[in-house]
Amino acid sequence: MKKFTVLFALLLMCAMTFAQQALWGGAPVVSPEIHDDNTVTFRLKAPKAVKVQLTGDFLPPHTIQTPRGEYDAPGIVDMKEGKDGVWEYTTAEPLNPELYGYSFYVDGLKIMDPGNVYMIRDVATVTNVFIIGGDRADLYKVNKVPHGTVRRMWYNSPTLGMDRRLTVYTPAGYENGKKRYPVFYLLHGAGGDEEAWIALGRTSQILDNLIAQGKAEPMIVVMTNGNGWQDAAPGESPKGFTVPSMSPKERASAPEGGFELSFPEVVKFVEKNFRTLPNKKHRAIAGLSMGGFHSCSISKYYPDMFDYVGLFSGTASRNDKSTCPVYTDFEDKLKIQFAKTPALYFIACGNRDFVFKGVTDFRKLLDDNGCKYEYLETGEGHIWRNWRIYLTEFVPKLFK
Incomplete structure (x- = not known):
């Protein structure tokens, strides 16, 4: 009985340790950081990356052609590597009040921001999100x-x-x-x-x-x-x-x-x-x-x-x-x-x-x-x- 009690205590301590790691581990960098003037800095620690990019709906869009006409896709910019392998980008202008979405590309692979736990799914696409408050955007808060x-x-x-x-x-x-x-x-x-x-x-x-x-x-x-x-x-x-x-086969199965x-x-x-x-x-x-x-x-x-x-x-x-x-x-x-x-x-x-x-x-x-x-x-x-x-x-x- 004593051995069982000791074993249970050890298992409980291990579980608590993992929980504490999740709770207190923290993000490697602060991202996104919304400044007082509503410019925003994005950071990603990727010391072995060759190229890191940011894509988001606050960047100037680029136009793509679809069978239904032209479509504005979120813009994309290169980030700059700094100290300790932290890549960084700060918006050139303050962002207007709005809810925005973004993600990173690391050597062509799309990833979420590990510094931001807030994400939304749109069909099969997941993006990080943040809100710049004020005006109409206060209704979204x-x-x-x-x-x-x-x-x-x-x-x-x-x-x-x-x-x-x-x-x-x-x-x-x-x-x-x-x-x-x-x-x-x-x-x-x-x-x-x-x-x-x-x-x-x-x-x-x-x-x-x-x-x-x-x-x-x-x-x-x-x-x-x-x-x-x-x-x-x-x-x-x-x-x-x-x-x-949005499979055409699935859609066709409905009357x-x-x-x-x-x-x-x-x-x-x-x-x-x-x-x-x-x-x-x-x-x-x-x-x-x-x-x-x-x-x-x-x-x-x-x-x-x-x-x-x-x-x-x-x-x-x-x-x-x-x-x-x-x-x-x-x-x-x-x-x-x-x-x-x-x-x-x-x-x-x-x-x-x-x-x-x-x-x-x-x-x-x-x-x-x-x-x-x-x-x-x-x-x-x-x-x-x-x-x-x-x-x-x-x-x-x-x-x-």
Whole structure:
């Protein structure tokens, strides 16, 4: 018994030693270091490296060609080796308030910053992140305000033949009251999932801050998984730790228009499990890119479901070859939807976005048919920086 006690004590000490190493080991250098003037220094200790580079969305972008047009990719710069094999780069100019992403290349191999534990996944790409505070970016921070609750939940979709996962934000005070709330359905883009708006879009922080400032009505926000072939985000389903992808084969396995046709199942689940105001004037739907396409399609196919519609860098368009009822009679469905006078139809896009022409064409169609909408045009392209802006502009307009 005594030997067992001694052995157990030794094992416990070893475990504590490893824990202490993880707790107190620390990063080899400070990175990123945000200076008082909002310039930022990045450092990486790599004494055997020949070439170290920094890539980030705060650097001047370079343009790449895609089948869908030009696309702005994050810029890349060389870092300079200093004392003790520490490579360093300081931004030439102060950075504007924003949430930024970056990573390193060491002799061509992409790595994360070991000095920064804060990382976000976007489809299959992981980047380190940091925030420069001030102005709109303060909405992206966790501030000393009342906080809402974020839940991950599962609902059954008979149309898609599976249980599916979604993310739900409820405003501060929801659990302690009996009040009913309007609902905003917020959809992600291609390659995203039910985690995207929470992680990359800073939805819970934005809602907490806008509600606390009195600029937005308290509301429930539902972030679905818009991939009709997928039950949940990679790593969050019975499939295990699968590699995130946008495989055409997987996409083709879902029924055409299945997500749009199944959307009433999401609404039914939410209205059964939460204290909602279950009518058109207390429902909103919006999404980015593919989610904008879904929002346009769902809102015109179910014209009595949503009074507020937002298209962020995305629209629907005619598809005369489709036999899916969601996509047929495109213009007739739009006319029916707008004849019912939605409270708000909001379109936003960057003027360097590869979907900008499609958005322009869609706006002309709306103009030609006398459909009323609000339009916001920003700079830059198909990026989360724009979609966070659009969310902060759209939410205060809801349920007034």
